[in-house]
Every structure is written in structure tokens, then in C-alpha cells.
Amino acid sequence: MRLRNKPWAVKLVHEHPESVIDRPDPSLKIDWSKRFADISRPLEIEVGPGKGKFITTMAEKYPEKNFVALELQMTAAGMILRTKLAKELSNLQILCGDAANIDAFFSAHIASKIYLNFSDPWPKTRHEKRRLTYKTFLQKYQTVLRANGQVEFKTDNAGLFAYSLQSMNNFGMNFDFVSVDLHNEKEEVLAANIETEYEHKFAAQGNPIYALHADFGVK
Template sequence: MRLRNKPGAKQEILANPDVVIANPEEYRGKWSAIFGNSNPIHIEVGTGKGKFVTEMGQAHPSINYIGIEKYDSVIITAMERVKESGVQNVKLLNEDVSNLAEYFADEEISRVYINFTDPWPKNRHEKRRLTYKDFVSLYEKVLIEQGEIHFKTDNQGLFEYSLHSFSKYGLILNNVSLDLHNSDYEGNIMTEYEQKFSGKGMRIYRLEAQFRPKG
């Protein structure tokens, strides 16, 4: 899908450094200073237009959230949403997920959310999938011991691939749902895509994957 360029997006992002944090590598290991507390930090990789991360921040004020999105034309909508909501425990990074270890120290993050990521269905694009083993290794590096990945998608093929990828890596799979909206799971906060797809009657797949104790 081709993203529509938004004129002036970069300038507007730079004008809001209290929401979209510039030069995040400078805060590696120091994110508690940005939030002004030592609460757990959860990140969403590929945060899109920010509905999920903003509403999670509103629902869980004792947790700090960071949404990561590399596209200017998308994150500007997330930035506006965060500003309008008034939440103080949500920040954004206009960066590439591939560089995660440059922005966060080892074991600095408590949970990773992956929501409705591009499925990259062609085999030659496997390494671009955010549940590919190299990304999983990256998450493991920044997550606390026994940290978790929470994953949602409407794409059955990507879900099956992710189940295999997580299992092969050795993660413990919990709360696996093949039809989230017809399950007994409570506290679900939807993304923009989730609203769209579920509104069309499409199944939403969800799982929680936990890393095993180290050592």
C-alpha cells in the first residue's frame, strides 16, 4: 500500500519533541527520566495512527507506553491523537524497529505489542516480518527476563507463521485465540485496522508469547 505524503509532516513532528522523542539513542537506559517515574515500559512496534497505544495509556496510567512508527505521514496522526488525549504516559518514536537495541538498553522494556503488522506474504520477504526470528531476538534483548510479546492480526497465514516462529524460538505461548472477538478475553483495546476488519466480520487472531527464564 502506498502511503500518501503529508506536506509539512516532518516539521510538525519536530515541533512536538515532548510527544515524538527526537534522538532516542540519547535516552537508551534512561527512559524513566523521560517519563519522570520508574513505571514499567511497554512498546508497540509499528504503532500506526496511535489509537491502540493512546487508549492503552488512558486505561493503564501506571504503565508507560512508547509507540514506534517509521512513516512521517502516519505517526503525525498518532502524535495528534496523543496530544488531544492529554495522556502523559505515552511517547512516540519516528524510527525504524530494526534499530530497537539502539534506543533501549538490555531488559529496559517489560512488554512488546505487535498489532496488525504487514504480513509480507511472499517467502522472499520473510525477514521483513516483525515476528521473524531476528526481530524476536531483538525483542528478547530489550525485554526483561520472562518478558512478553502480545500479537494480534487479521491474517491467518501470518498468525500461523508467527506461532511457528515463536515456538521454534522457544517461547511459551499463552492465551492463543483464533477468534478474539468471540472469546472470553477481557480488556481488549482495538486498533484502527481491528475496528475495520472486525466490522466486516473477519476473524481476529491473538496470542501472548513469553520468553523463558535465562540461564
């Protein structure tokens, strides 16, 4: 969902180049060692974080990891930045760019996890290639992830979930966890789950949340 433009958000992003990389040149790899105090920490990426509840909560909960919020919309990037600054999350960077260039922004095998939370379902067949679980995106994730890296995916859209299962299966991915009703899973699963804004809203309405964790096996 596209957010309404907020001038303050754009202004905030421009004032903090140390925290936000704004639409970088895809032909140049980003040197993440200059963005994080300790690049040896596990790196986790959320693609399309929206307002950022999930990624900022993760960064706060796991200070021993580095996180990147890859977000196309400048307004959303500004909202994430506002929370980052308020909570002093030095282990979170914001990358304002297109997810289609994820393998250009990150070196090969640099990340341990990629999160896809409540992505646009692009339900029309002619838009299939835009879905973040389409095979070309999976190929890019495989390049960016380490050998034991995972893709974690959540959605409220049954059609997108079914499509993603099939797409990942056809790509040869291994499923470590699959749920068609995440919020009614075992207590240990619920304890580990960090909600997004959309997730909280949809679950409160009684809608099931679909989730899966998958990896690419040995490269």
C-alpha cells in the first residue's frame, strides 16, 4: 500500500545520510562495513518494511545483529528513520531503493535472513513477475544469502501464499516451517513471532496469518 507523501519524512531522510542510503546507483556495490560498527555480525534484511514496526523491533531485540530495511517509498523510509533515531538503533540501516536490485546492493552471500512481510500480492496474472516470491526474485535472494540463509515470509493473502509455496518448491527450496494459521501455533512459535502493523490489524479482525521459512540448501 502506497503511503501518503509526508514532507517531514523526506526532509528527515535528507538530514541523515549516515542512516539512510537514498536510491544508490545499482551498478555500485554498497560497502556495508562503513555502515555498521561490526560487519562480522549476522546481517538480516527486510524487503518492503512499510512503517517499520517489524524491523525496528527486531533491531531493538537483537543488538548483536545488523539489520537493513530495504524500502522503495521515501515516506516509509522516513517513518522507519524516526523510530530508529528515537530508539538509537545503531544496528539498523535504511536503504531506499528497488528490491529488484537487491543483488546489486549487497555482495554475494552476505545476509543470513531475508524477511518478506505482507508483500503486495499483485493478484493479476500479467503482474506475476512483480511478486517478491517470483523466480527471478528467489534467484536474487539465493545470491545474497549465505549457504544456510533463510527466507521468512508472512502474508494474510491466501492466493499469494499458495503461489509462493509453489514458486519456492519449483525453485527447489527446502521448507523448515509452514503455517496456515500462525497465530494459533504452539506457544514457542508465538513467542518468537514479531508482528508487523498489518499483521496486528488483520489478526485482530480474525483473519488467518500464513507463514513459511525456507532455505536454498547447500550452494
